[in-house]
Amino acid sequence: MRGTVYFRRYWQLYALLVLPLAYFIVFKYGPMWGVQIAFKDFNFFQGIMGSEWIGLDAFREVFHSHDFFNTLRNTLMLNILDLIVSFPAPLILAIMLFEVKFQWFKRLSQTILYIPHFISWVIIGGIVYQVFGTQSGLVNNFLAALGLGPVPFLSDKHYWLFTYLATGVWQSAGWGTILYLAALTGINRDLFEAAEVDGAGRLKRIWHITLPGLKTTIATLLIINLGNMIAIGFDRPFVIGNKMVMDYSDVLSTYVYRTGLESGQYTLATVVGLFQAVVGLVFVLGANYASKKLTDEGIL
Amino acid sequence: MTERTSNRIFDTVNVILLTIFVLICLAPFFHIAAISLSSTRAVVSGAVTLLPIDLDLRAYRSVLSDMSMIHSLGFTVFLTALTTVLCMIMTVAAAYPLTHTKLKGRKVFMFIIVVTMFFSGGIIPEYILVQNLHLLNTVWALVLPGLISPFYLIILISFFNGIPNSLVEAAEIDGATQFGTLFKIILPLSLPVIATLSLFYAVGRWNGFQDSLLYITKTELYPLQLKLYQLVQNSMISDVTRNEGPGVLHSTPESLKAASVVFATVPILLVYPWLQRYFVSGVMLGAVKG
Numbered sequence: 001m002r003g004t005v006y007f008r009r010y011w012q013l014y015a016l017l018v019l020p021l022a023y024f025i026v027f028k029y030g031p032m033w034g035v036q037i038a039f040k041d042f043n044f045f046q047g048i049m050g051s052e053w054i055g056l057d058a059f060r061e062v063f064h065s066h067d068f069f070n071t072l073r074n075t076l077m078l079n080i081l082d083l084i085v086s087f088p089a090p091l092i093l094a095i096m097l098f099e100v101k102f103q104w105f106k107r108l109s110q111t112i113l114y115i116p117h118f119i120s121w122v123i124i125g126g127i128v129y130q131v132f133g134t135q136s137g138l139v140n141n142f143l144a145a146l147g148l149g150p151v152p153f154l155s156d157k158h159y160w161l162f163t164y165l166a167t168g169v170w171q172s173a174g175w176g177t178i179l180y181l182a183a184l185t186g187i188n189r190d191l192f193e194a195a196e197v198d199g200a201g202r203l204k205r206i207w208h209i210t211l212p213g214l215k216t217t218i219a220t221l222l223i224i225n226l227g228n229m230i231a232i233g234f235d236r237p238f239v240i241g242n243k244m245v246m247d248y249s250d251v252l253s254t255y256v257y258r259t260g261l262e263s264g265q266y267t268l269a270t271v272v273g274l275f276q277a278v279v280g281l282v283f284v285l286g287a288n289y290a291s292k293k294l295t296d297e298g299i300l
Numbered sequence: 301m302t303e304r305t306s307n308r309i310f311d312t313v314n315v316i317l318l319t320i321f322v323l324i325c326l327a328p329f330f331h332i333a334a335i336s337l338s339s340t341r342a343v344v345s346g347a348v349t350l351l352p353i354d355l356d357l358r359a360y361r362s363v364l365s366d367m368s369m370i371h372s373l374g375f376t377v378f379l380t381a382l383t384t385v386l387c388m389i390m391t392v393a394a395a396y397p398l399t400h401t402k403l404k405g406r407k408v409f410m411f412i413i414v415v416t417m418f419f420s421g422g423i424i425p426e427y428i429l430v431q432n433l434h435l436l437n438t439v440w441a442l443v444l445p446g447l448i449s450p451f452y453l454i455i456l457i458s459f460f461n462g463i464p465n466s467l468v469e470a471a472e473i474d475g476a477t478q479f480g481t482l483f484k485i486i487l488p489l490s491l492p493v494i495a496t497l498s499l500f501y502a503v504g505r506w507n508g509f510q511d512s513l514l515y516i517t518k519t520e521l522y523p524l525q526l527k528l529y530q531l532v533q534n535s536m537i538s539d540v541t542r543n544e545g546p547g548v549l550h551s552t553p554e555s556l557k558a559a560s561v562v563f564a565t566v567p568i569l570l571v572y573p574w575l576q577r578y579f580v581s582g583v584m585l586g587a588v589k590g
Contacts, residue, residue, distance in 0.1 A: 006404070012478035013397035017409065020394035023447050024412055030429045031421025037428070048428065093321065099314050111576060112322050118568050118579075120507035122525040126532040126561035130335055131328045136346045136554060138331040144346070170325065178583045199303060202310040234510045239529065253423075260424045261514060273422025281418055 038270040058267045068272060071255040074248055075232050078164065083225055085165045090176025091218065095210055097177060098184050099202065113174025124171060125239030129154065132163050160245040167240060179221070180214055187213040219294060227287030230279050252276050329565070336360070336558035343554045359559035368519065369563065372527040376506065379523060383443050383505040388498050390447045395456040396482050417450045427514055441515035442523065446504070452497050455585050459493045460486060496582040499575055506568070528564045532557045 033048075038058060040051040062068050093113070100106040116124070131138045132153035143149035153163045187209065195205045234253040241249025250258075252272060260269025330350040335343050336359050337352035347353050363369055397403055398410060420426075426445060435441040463486060471481045487494070512526040522530070 010400070010403060010478065013400060013403055016393040016478075016482075017397045020390055020448055021409065021412065023390060023444075024416060027426075027429070027445050027447070028416040028420065029412075031425035032419070033421070034425030034428055035421045037425065042428075044428075044431070047432075096314055096318055099311070100318065101311065102315075105315065105318075109318055109322050111573065113325055114576065114579070115569070115572060116325065118503060118507075118572055119565060120509060120525050122507075122509050122529045122532075123561055123565050126528065126557065126564075127328045127332050129532070130332050130554070130558055130561075136335065136343050136348060138327060138349060141346060141349050170328070174325065175583075178580055182584060201303065201306055238510075256423055257510075257514075261427065266424050266428070270422060270424040273424055277419055277422055284418060 035270065035274055037267055038274045040267065042266045042270075054267075058271045062268055062271045062275070067250075067255065067259075070247070071250050071252050071272075075230060075251040075253075077248075078161075078237065078251060079229050079232060081161065081165055082168055083229075086168045086172055086176075087222065087225060089169050089173035091180055091214070093173050094177035094180035094184065095206055098181060098210065099206070110174070110177070113177070115174070116171045117175035119171070121233075121235035121239050124167060124236075128163065128167055128240055154242065155244040157245040157248040160241075160248060164237070164240055164249070168236070179217055183214055183217040184210065220291065223287045223291045223294075226290075227284040228280075230276060230283055332558045332561055336555055336562050338555060340553045340555055356555065359553070359555040360563075362556060363559045363563050368522075369527065369560070371520070372522050372524050373563075373567075375521065376524040379439060379442060380502050380505045382439070383446075384498050384502045386443060387447055387449075387501040388494065391449070391453050391456055391497065392482075392487070392494070394448060394453055395460055396478075396486060398457050399460040413450050413453065423514070430515055436515055437518045437521060439521065442505075442508070442511055445511065446508075449501070449504075452500060456490075456493065456497060459490060459585070463489055492578075492581070493585060496578045496585060499578050500582055524564050528560055531560050 037048055037051065039053060039055060040048070041054045042048065042051045046052075097106055097109060100109070119127075130136070132140070134140055134150040134152055134154075137153070139153065140150045143151060151159055153159045191209050192205065195209055200208065230252070232251050232253050234257065237249050237251045238254050238257070241254065253276075256269045256273050256276075259265045259272070327350065331348075334348050334350055334352045337355055337357070338348045339354035339356040342348055342353035394413075398406060400406065430436060430441050430445065435444065467485050467489075468481055471485050476484065507525065508523070509525040509529065512521075512523045513529070516522060516526060
């Protein structure tokens with residue numbers, strides 16, 4: 001009896017959940033089930049079930065391949081460089097914006113600095129090739145005016161690293177200020193006034209009040225970043241990279257695309273994807289553990 | 301040096317540096333707009349920086365008369381609208397039941413959802429799934445795989461949880477059904493968060509690229525990003541190689557590529573100023589949860 005009362009009262013909730021759960025099971029758990037092809041000699045004619053088991057053969061092949069280690073190295077290298085360059089940028093920018101007294105100037109700067117975040121990587125790629133080109137590019141025009149260049153920003157792999165990182169800062173620094181600025185509004189105003197009374201200069205104030213006020217935000221964001229060290233988006237390296245700089249621009253996500261969908265080596269590509277997913281999971285759980293130790297609060 | 305002068309120096313330097321950063325942020329947009337509006341000769345000679353030289357509108361004329369480009373824009377508007385509506389309906393449908401602590405099986409459902417935030421099958425099994433469902437080269441390949449973002453779902457659940465329980469209980473005593481409570485009490489109170497999440501879904505779909513690269517080969521179904529990629533990037537790869545040896549002419553004029561990029565950017569720049577505050581509030585919603 002109680003069961004029917006319960007059901008009469010709540011059946012609508014289950015009705016609402018049917019489609020969303022079906023979605024998760026088909027489109028999220030379906031591919032997880034499909035991961036078994038990492039252990040099979042997959043081809044489309046025989047399907048996932050019909051393909052033959054090959055055990056760890058594909059793993060052995062991947063872990064003996066030079067390309068795989070190259071893309072793994074590039075993934076870590078680009079992420080670490082990004083962390084060094086792109087991580088402090090929004091912090092510095094936020095502190096600078098926070099110090100601005102004219103509200104209209106602050107608001108206008110924010111509006112403009114946020115824009116690149118909403119531009120797709122394909123568009124950014126198009127812009128990057130114009131701005132960094134050797135023939136008519138803005139940067140090389142500027143360098144030429146100084147009597148320098150032309151610098152092969154797009155075709156030399158070392159200069160390309162600069163292009164990749166600069167583009168990242170341009171795209172993300174403005175938007176990244178939001179969380180810092182929000183944390184800054186939480187700092188007690190009295191502290192700033194007290195510092196002023198004590199005769200502390202602006203730089204001292206930033207060092208002793210503003211930065212400590214941002215400590216938890218910085219730590220949390222840093223940990224999240226470290227947790228994502230092996231994860232890398234597809235669009236950015238794919239559209240900014242090119243054949244000339246493949247040595248550095250080929251990362252795990254683009255490698256999976258290339259081997260799997262361009263060359264049809266589905267099994268190998270799935271192995272690489274699985275490797276990335278498993279190591280990524282370990283990283284994220286590790287980051288969460290570290291966060292709990294440091295700030296008593298998990299990031300998950 | 302007195303404290304006041306040193307403060308003034310700090311403020312001045314700060315504003316000047318910020319102004320420079322803002323200009324650096326804008327410069328690439330001006331550069332590409334200038335190239336799109338300049339004559340091919342001026343562009344190739346490398347004279348164009350931030351302002352057009354030999355004003356020439358032919359690039360825009362050819363972009364706007366390229367029916368496939370216009371079609372792609374129209375298709376992307378349709379795709380974005382369809383995706384946003386369906387995603388939002390599904391996200392609300394999932395979030396509301398999961399806020400009911402009395403719902404039997406709630407923990408299991410939550411577990412099923414949260415697992416997908418940390419582990420996925422990867423691109424290749426997803427591709428095989430889409431292929432097996434016969435969705436390749438259909439609109440649905442671009443809509444269904446991303447119907448619910450677990451992150452946005454959790455934001456919505458925590459927002460619903462913040463709505464005072466007394467309101468819901470009062471409605472239940474008045475004999476409202478679960479659907480009634482959802483539509484009459486919960487949704488009207490959640491309009492700002494729904495607007496924000498819709499916006500995130502919309503921007504994600506508008507800017508999305510990788511799935512169309514994988515799933516779409518029919519040109520009628522090219523979203524704007526894929527269309528732009530084909531047009532701009534493909535010829536760029538050869539340009540980079542060509543730049544090594546001087547004196548070779550370009551296949552696609554730079555101004556045409558630049559005009560296409562501008563064409564794809566303008567819609568975003570047009571809506572962005574009106575929607576900025578929703579974006580900012582959205583980041584804060586996500587941050588509250590961690």
